[in-house]
Amino acid sequence: MTEASENWREHGLRGAALAGNAAAWRTLYDGAFEAVAGYVRWRTRGLADLADDVIQEAWLTAARKLSAFDPDQCRFAAWVCGIAGNVLRHHLRSRTSYRRRVQALGTADPAAACADHKREQAEQVAVALANLPERYERALRAKYFDRLSVEQIAAAWGESPKAVESLLTRARQAFRDAFEKHP
Amino acid sequence: MTDDELDALLTPSDPPLDDGRREVIFAQTLPRLRPWRFRRLAWPAVFAAGLAAGWFAKPTPPPERIVETVIEKEYLPAEPPATNEPLAQRPPDRLELDAEMATDPATSALLFRQAGDAYLKANQIESAIRCYRQHLGEAGADGRIVRADDSWLLTSIKNSKRKDDDHANDGL
Numbered sequence: 001m002t003e004a005s006e007n008w009r010e011h012g013l014r015g016a017a018l019a020g021n022a023a024a025w026r027t028l029y030d031g032a033f034e035a036v037a038g039y040v041r042w043r044t045r046g047l048a049d050l051a052d053d054v055i056q057e058a059w060l061t062a063a064r065k066l067s068a069f070d071p072d073q074c075r076f077a078a079w080v081c082g083i084a085g086n087v088l089r090h091h092l093r094s095r096t097s098y099r100r101r102v103q104a105l106g107t108a109d110p111a112a113a114c115a116d117h118k119r120e121q122a123e124q125v126a127v128a129l130a131n132l133p134e135r136y137e138r139a140l141r142a143k144y145f146d147r148l149s150v151e152q153i154a155a156a157w158g159e160s161p162k163a164v165e166s167l168l169t170r171a172r173q174a175f176r177d178a179f180e181k182h183p
Numbered sequence: 184m185t186d187d188e189l190d191a192l193l194t195p196s197d198p199p200l201d202d203g204r205r206e207v208i209f210a211q212t213l214p215r216l217r218p219w220r221f222r223r224l225a226w227p228a229v230f231a232a233g234l235a236a237g238w239f240a241k242p243t244p245p246p247e248r249i250v251e252t253v254i255e256k257e258y259l260p261a262e263p264p265a266t267n268e269p270l271a272q273r274p275p276d277r278l279e280l281d282a283e284m285a286t287d288p289a290t291s292a293l294l295f296r297q298a299g300d301a302y303l304k305a306n307q308i309e310s311a312i313r314c315y316r317q318h319l320g321e322a323g324a325d326g327r328i329v330r331a332d333d334s335w336l337l338t339s340i341k342n343s344k345r346k347d348d349d350h351a352n353d354g355l
Contacts, residue, residue, distance in 0.1 A: 017216060020216070022213060022216075025212070025213070025216055026209070029209055029212065033205055037205075038195065041195060042193075042195040045192070052204070055208065056208050056211070059208050059209075059211075059212050060208075060211060060212055060215055062212070063212035063213075063215040063216045064215045064216075066216065121192075125192050125193070140193060143193075144190070144193040144194055144195070145195055172186070172189055175189065175193070176184050176189060179184065179192070180184070
């Protein structure tokens with residue numbers, strides 16, 4: 001399906017869904033659900049409860065704000081992913097401040113602290129990704145989540161493979177810094 | 184952190200969400216979607232509902248009060264008749280009443296005098312004396328001067344009054 005026909009398709013589905021057509025909303029939802037869920041899972045890195053909350057809240061927000069979706073600007077799945085990114089950032093802020101308050105009380109059980117290590121590491125990844133500049137996050141997403149090669153990314157973005165390779169290197173370094181900076 | 188560790192951290196490995204959860208979320212989105220049809224009409228509907236509520240809740244006006252105004256005609260003293268007005272045109276009691284109701288001392292004095300003349304003409308001496316005495320009280324010092332058109336009774340009262348005033352301090 002070409003970009004133009006996909007554009008018209010999403011225009012039509014959006015209009016029908018806004019008019020209350022559940023089948024049209026179902027088509028939009030089914031078409032974007034896996035992409036959105038996969039993106040959120042990648043961003044939350046194993047925090048299943050957080051991923052579940054973010055996916056649910058992102059879809060509820062998308063349904064409520066569907067009139068704000070403009071198919072001329074981006075694809076529907078990308079629009080919902082943007083909402084999910086904002087929701088995730090909000091959740092992570094809440095979780096981080098909560099964790100700081102709990103840590104201030106001291107860890108009573110060392111065994112429990114070890115069991116939470118993996119969870120904390122996953123949260124570190126999520127926070128590091130959330131704190132990256134959007135361009136770096138896009139590059140890492142294309143490389144690791146979409147599993148595109150450097151040549152494919154360069155072709156999709158209209159840039160040279162060398163520039164993409166350089167961007168990926170800087171994005172990795174930025175992620176590394178953000179990951180190690182996060183307590 | 185090595186590149187391999189970083190790749191391991193960033194490579195997705197989670198299993199996909201089960202279809203049951205997917206359907207639950209879809210069902211939750213539907214109610215959020217449906218009200219949009221009515222969202223455009225929400226504010227106008229609220230406004231119309233407010234107007235309707237205001238219309239029905241408006242206080243009923245109290246029953247109109249019927250006020251009966253009874254106008255009592257105030258008795259107004261008649262204008263003093265001209266000096267050349269014939270005395271027979273008004274009865275003496277009416278002239279006396281007019282004199283009592285008059286607010287201006289000069290008018291009152293004039294009407295008392297005319298009433299006294301009318302009583303005298305009707306041969307009601309006591310009433311004439313009463314009116315003449317009132318006339319002298321209202322007219323002041325100027326009224327005690329004897330005039331050519333004074334009746335015999337009024338002249339007699341004026342003379343008597345003058346004598347009383349002249350000898351008022353004799354015994355002191």
